[in-house]
Amino acid sequence: MADPAERDQPDQPDRPDRGPTYPPIADHGLIGDLRTCALVDAHATIDWLCAPRFDSPSVFGALLDPDAGSWRIEPVGGTTTTHQFYLPDTTILITRFHTEEGVVEVHDFMPVLRADDPDHRQRVVRRVAGVRGTSRLRMVLEARPDYGRAAAEVTEVEGGLLVTGDGVRLGLSATTGLEVVDGTVSAEVEVSSGEHVLFVLEVLEEGGEVHPGERLDTDELFEATSSFWRGWLSQSTYVGRWREMVNRSALTLKLLTHEPSGAIIAAPTTSLPEEIGGTRNWDYRYVWIRDAAFSLYALLKLGFTEEAARFMAWLSERIGEDAEVDPETGPLRVAYDIDGNVPQERELGHLRGYRDSAPVRVGNAATGQLQLDIYGELFDSVYLFNKYGPGISHDAWADLTRLLSWVMENWDREDAGMWEVRGEPQKHTVSRLMCWVAVERMMRTARQRGLPGELAEWAEVRDAIYRRIMDHAWDPDLGSFVAHEGASTVDASVLLMPMVKFVAPNDPRFLSSLAVVEERLVSDTLVFRYEPEATDDGVDGEEGTFSMCSFWYVEALTRAGRLDDARLALEKMFTYANHLGLYGEQVGLTGEQLGNFPQAFTHLSLISAATNLDEALG
Structure with missing residues (x-):
């Protein structure tokens, strides 16, 4: 029997814009940090995240209403096919886009570096990695705290963006430029083979500061999280x-x-x-x-x-x-x-x-x-x-x-x-x-x-x-x-x-x-x-x-x-x-x-x- 972690997602139709539709419930993967979880659909959209805990109000709730917030990463002009799988024996989720111009992957995970980590930082890491050719992608983040009842306020600060609303304080950093229009954050990036672009959303304590994305060692976070899950499963x-x-x-x-x-x-x-x-x-x-x-x-x-x-x-x-x-x-x-x-x-x-x-x-x-x-x-x-x-x-x-x-x-x-x-x-x-x-x-x-x-x-x-x-x-x-x-x-x-x-x-x-x-x-x-x-x-x-x-x-x-x-x-x-x-x-x-x-x-x-x-x- 094939390893489900390596089983490809069936071909998906082009989807240049999610619109007011809902993906099938089964078209989701799960990532988490032993405090909360996020659901990522087969097109690399995070449409469910409650923070900082499982039972907290949602920040992204498009799974229940398209207007309740989501975080999309998608090729510009649509995709030919998508495939999704877990890095074997881990909870690191990989969504692969095949376009006419190339192949690009989105690596989604919430870092867990060690058990009972007193210095744990709650983050959603999204790494866009070029595999073949050159691909252009669009990132759109619309945070809607309190189950979509609150509009997020986005402020430019040193190191990135501060996203706040109804008791939620989030820091968004990236290794590319970010544009803000009416509380919606977006970016367009071009990724070639061997290159990657990083987006990190962190749940901050009251008064917490945004950590610049370019200071993060993405490979180190990726490897440490992978090692944690493989070590636990062993x-x-x-x-x-x-x-x-x-x-x-x-x-x-x-x-x-x-x-x-x-x-x-x-x-x-x-x-x-x-x-x-x-x-x-x-x-x-x-x-x-x-x-x-x-x-x-x-x-x-x-x-x-x-x-x-x-x-x-x-x-x-x-x-x-x-x-x-x-x-x-x-x-x-x-x-x-x-x-x-x-x-x-x-x-x-x-x-x-x-x-x-x-x-x-x-x-x-x-x-x-x-x-x-x-x-x-x-x-x-x-x-x-x-x-x-x-x-x-x-x-x-x-x-x-x-x-x-x-x-x-x-x-x-x-x-x-x-x-x-x-x-x-x-x-x-x-x-x-x-x-x-x-x-x-x-x-x-x-x-x-x-x-x-x-x-x-x-x-x-x-x-x-x-x-x-x-x-x-x-x-x-x-x-x-x-x-x-x-x-x-x-x-x-x-x-x-x-x-x-x-x-x-x-x-x-x-x-x-x-x-x-x-x-x-x-x-x-x-x-x-x-x-x-x-x-x-x-x-x-x-x-x-x-x-x-x-x-x-x-x-x-x-x-x-x-x-x-x-x-x-x-x-x-x-x-x-x-x-x-x-x-x-x-x-x-x-x-x-x-x-x-x-x-x-x-x-x-x-x-x-x-x-x-x-x-x-x-």
């Missing part, structure tokens, strides 16, 4: 059949990590729609307990214990917070911002939304829901960290014991479930399943470490949950576990049952459920998370298949011993990756990527599916 213990895809997924998860805090966000974007023109548009720039816990599993699976330890430290702060327990949501919220605060959902009515898919939302109302499954994912990640990492502290164990007491008293409640439905709460099977995991993993951890706990009491609750699922979530007529008690529909989360050791993978009830899931939810290898037409999720519109569930399907086939089916399903799923090996949340009926992009949950489930299938194949 720690991976995975050497299996799908190394390139697994490595790209690992790099993507790392890009979604906030190094100073250890937080792991779900995706770097907000409001990319699950249905074009629809309202299923959510903000994923936060730490979902569920997603981050699964991310921890994937990182540990590959040997990245440092990232796991940092996230556990962040998580321990949430568990240990002595806040009054909300009777509606429980002691933990579904999602937090990087600082551990609860983001409130609101709409940005001034933005059109991606391809007019309004509303655009920031914050997320799911934080007001009760989702009991998050406790199972949390306790499972603690168990794995305790098993493969240095172990948890006495204070953390005390906090977990307190948390478990709440779970044991509340596991039988109705909730919004794993899919965060905004309809009526139900007694979701997956919620009970993960509550069973919470109790069972605490018992394992206690025995593993000899830690104190009321094991007899815990076992009684664990067994009660088990019997409840077997007696009330199993439909003998359907031959499957159902989505929730009283339902006649199925849910893709049943695929998790053997993964979390609730049932054996050859248990007749699981194999029968797998067959029903295949009949009702699987389209080729793509998997819906629930039966769309028979499920009221409280939101208008339709959605596509969930790529995460598709990788769960691969793993379920693997555990059921259907290795040929699993391998074919995995290879088919790889065809839905974009030209860089990246995945969004969903795949639409026509094969397009939908939802926030790229999504951590999809990439971590890819890692799990690939590594487990590798082990099974031997």
